[in-house]
Amino acid sequence: MNPTATRPAQAFLPDFCGTGRVVDVLVICQLVAVVLALSALQTARGFWFSLFLMSLYLQWIGIFSVAALCLIRRHLGHLDARLVAGLSYTGLLAVTFALSEIVYLAGPQTGIAPLVADISHQDFLIRNLGVCAVVSALGLRYFWLRDAWQRQAAAEAEARYQALQARIRPHFLFNCLNSIAALVAMRPADAERAIEDLSDILRASLANDDRPLVTLREELDLVDAYTRIETLRLGDRLALDHAIEGGVMDWPLPPLSLQPLVENAIRHGVEKLPAGGCIRIAAEQEGEHLIISVTNPRTDTADDGGGLHQALANIEQRLTLRYGTRASLRTARGPDRFSVVLRLPAGEDVAV
Known part of the structure; x- marks a missing residue:
């Protein structure tokens, strides 16, 4: 039997309950927001407003994603690592889906309307979930390979x-x-x-x-x-x-x-x-x-x-x-x- 298949989640999933890990995730989210705001740059004024909205949106996704991974590791860490990896992946997609729905539905009534302007509901969800699916898969795969290397x-x-x-x-x-x-x-x-x-x-x-x-x-x-x-x-x-x-x-x-x-x-x-x-x-x-x-x-x-x-x-x-x-x-x-x-x-x- 492959020993990596039955090891507990603590073996590969980092502890996202600590302040240091939260700060790391928020910094990464902020860097992504800067990149996305620059890609949509039209005017200097538009850049700063776009950066503010993008930062607000991504920081909330980062906070809730860290909270989800913290809860999964703390309460389900005794389970098989592959199962926890699947639950983590699903949890990250669920967080992104829920926040995207909230942003799209609440956007027209709030100041974040520019985030959902000129895009359909379906396209907005597909775009956000697609980005989350790729980033989450790469992140979890990195944690898995890092743990395997550390064990070896x-x-x-x-x-x-x-x-x-x-x-x-x-x-x-x-x-x-x-x-x-x-x-x-x-x-x-x-x-x-x-x-x-x-x-x-x-x-x-x-x-x-x-x-x-x-x-x-x-x-x-x-x-x-x-x-x-x-x-x-x-x-x-x-x-x-x-x-x-x-x-x-x-x-x-x-x-x-x-x-x-x-x-x-x-x-x-x-x-x-x-x-x-x-x-x-x-x-x-x-x-x-x-x-x-x-x-x-x-x-x-x-x-x-x-x-x-x-x-x-x-x-x-x-x-x-x-x-x-x-x-x-x-x-x-x-x-x-x-x-x-x-x-x-x-x-x-x-x-x-």
Whole structure:
């Protein structure tokens, strides 16, 4: 079955109940009135009077058409989109027919008589309904095609997002297993504890597979578990410091946004220093955004390899696919420090 055939009307019909949409329609109606008045231009005085009458007529059609589409979407939006498209088309024609009838019948007794002068009742209705039929069909078709394009783009973005996230998971798992393998022969008890931590990490990771967002608290728990595994290998050379502002622990963010950064901080920073070092994770709210920084020590001669750049590019692409320009990833490289700063907007609620 074609999924577009059974989707609800909200999927393609814009919300015409908002002030912004009403203004857009009225502006379009006014532009059409200017074009029609110019096409019938005879004298400057006649132009302004014709523009006034045409604007009055088209603005009323625009207002009642927007009201009809608002009511259809609000009360019939749960129906099949094709049915609602048909009802919308019929409603627009009905609005145009009713107002055309009112204008033609009331014209001779009012100041709008020039609109219906020198034209028969039948021709007046046919002309107006013909214009409405063409414009309404084009408008509804545009909304339908725009929705189809948006759905396809969203599906492609989601597929790409999942592919990027899937690339991070095996890399993370292999590094954990390598760390555990280094402990098995000489420190089997520590290796056993590391396996338990890895089991907890994988259990939580699998549980979050269907969740587009997790909380900062859950992401930090994953980071802590991973750091415990690496601490068994690096000992006192590795330390982790949290500086988390109160009230941000439930902030939503994509899964595996922090763990790869901490992993890079260990692989390309702490691990290369004979004395090791401390990785600092800071988080604070700044307006409508959460600012997270991960800072690690490094040597001034450190070579930031391809793995670092691949992980950063992966996270940056996932943020772009999820948030667009509302999120960002920046890096700062000094002689002895390396920092990654994430700027994340307030997103939708985290699914549980």
